[in-house]
Amino acid sequence: LGAGKTVVAVVAMLAAIQAGYQAALMAPTEVLAEQHYKKLVAWFNLLHLPxxxxxxxxxxxxxxEIHSQLETGELPVLVGTHALIQEAVNFHKLGLVVIDEQHRFGVQQRAKLQQKGESPHFLAMTATPIPRTLALTLHGDLDVSQIDELPPGRQPIQTTTLTGRQRKKAYDLIRREIVQGRQVYVVLPLVEESEKLDVKSAVEEHQKLAEKVFPEFKIGLLHGRMTSVEKDQTISAFRDNQTQILVSTTVVEVGVDVPNATVMLIENAERFGLSQLHQLRGRVGRGVHRSYCLLMRGAGSTDATERLKVLEQSQDGFFIAEMDMRLRGPGQVLGTKQSGLPDFALASLVEDQEVLELARGAAFRVMEKDESLNSWPLLRRELEWRYQKMMGGSILN
Incomplete structure (x- = not known):
């Protein structure tokens, strides 16, 4: 969370370009792709690299124009969303593929981008701290590096769980921070009122805050149903401090970088997973000022108190992810079933780290002896069957 993943990607890209190759960076949303693009342009322009x-x-x-410059090789770096994996996109000599928030893409989407080059090098990045056992399972074929330090000068974020009765306390803090020139996020779980779940919709919350609670401040609204142009306008207005409060659904969790924002108020915090809450919290605390994360608990959610306590006590994403996995199971931690995560009949990702390490070691030794697996026909057949099932029928080569 602002720990310097982009810099790592840039160093890898420069190495690829220096060796005569092209590099591609794929991100899950337009907002995030654009943010990466702006950063890369600022740095690469100094080196006269388009x-x-x-x-x-x-x-x-x-x-x-982009398609033709890619094919001739005059364009060394391309940033984008899954538009990068369309058939019309052909690289002259793709040497490095960088995928940000890679668990947000399906296995096939990631493979498609890699197939645009001849065995390009591959760098996957994520701001979602992944427990070690889960990383071994999901990324068993990759070398995993963890950036577990914050940049110098960062202060820990003060995290507090509040109930509806303490709402005034939250609003007082928000008002105090804005008067001092800072900005605030208010995050909600759903876009529209769902009859089953009494969740405040972003639209209503925005109206309430703008008319009744903070009529003296300018308030922006960001949700998944908006067009990308509307989203960009809203984020730019917040970034330039034209709006002091941004009411948002979880669209904000990845990639929005506003160092001046110091308060994150999360409504119905019990409806989010711990890893997701930790990511949302990482949107504040990016500047030099003291920052706060307020977890507002919905009525009748007493069992959630234990879970939310983990966030109050720890700023360590890996510890939080480990606890999240223990509490909710591995499939839920990544928030997607298409992560290619296997369902184990007996093994537990929480308890069986040693066995997983042994299995991974054995797999590497097998590959060293015979990459084609011809010496192990049963193993080869099983692997081919599983691969086809996971990749929707693609043949393993």
């Missing part, structure tokens, strides 16, 4: 951005919103003429 960078382009390709997303669903890219105009047809611009898209054609």
């Amino acid at each position: 960078v382009e951005l390709l997303t669903g919103s890219t105009k047809v003429a611009k898209r054609r």
Whole structure:
């Protein structure tokens, strides 16, 4: 969370370009892709290296220009969303693929981008701290590095769980921070009122805060149903301090970087997983000022108190992810079933780390002896069957 993943990607990209290859960076949302693009342009322009951005919103003429520059090799770096894996996108010599928040993409999508080059090097990045056992299972074929330090000058974020009765306390803190020139996020779980779950919709919350609670401040609204242009306008207005409060659904969890924001108020915090809450909390505390994360608990959610306590007590994403996995199970931690995560009949990712390490070691030794697996026909057959099942019928080569 602001710990310097982008810098690592840039160093790898420069190494690829220096060796005569092209590099591609794929991010899950347009907001995030654009943020990466702006950072890369600022750095690479100094080295006179062109960078382009390709997303669903890219105009047809611009898209054609990018396609042709990629094929001739005059464009060394391309940033984008899953628009990068469309058939029309052909690289001259792709040497490095970087995927950000890679668990947000399906196995096939990641493979498609890698197939655009001849065995390009692969760097996966995520701000989601993944427990070691889960990392071994998901990324068993990768070398995993963890950046577990914060940049110098960062202060720990003060995290507090509140109930509805203590709402005034939260609003007082928000008012105090804005008067001092800071900004605030208010995050909600759903976009529209669902009859089953009494969740405040972002639209209503925005109206309530703007009319009744903070009429003296400017308040922005960000949710998943908006077009990417509307989202960008809203985020830019917040980044430039034209709005002091940003009411948002979880669209904000990845990639929005506003160092001036010091308060994160999360409504119905019990509805989020711990890892997700930790990521949301990482949107504040990016500047030099003291920051606060307020976890607002919904009525009748007493069992959630234990879970939320973990966040009050720890700022360590890996510890939090480990606890999250113990409490909710591995499939839930990543928030996606398409992560290719196996269902084990007997093994437990929480308890069986040693066995997992042994299995991984054995797999590497097998591959060293015979990469084709011809010496182990049963193992080969099982692997081919599992691979096809996972990849929707693709043949393992």
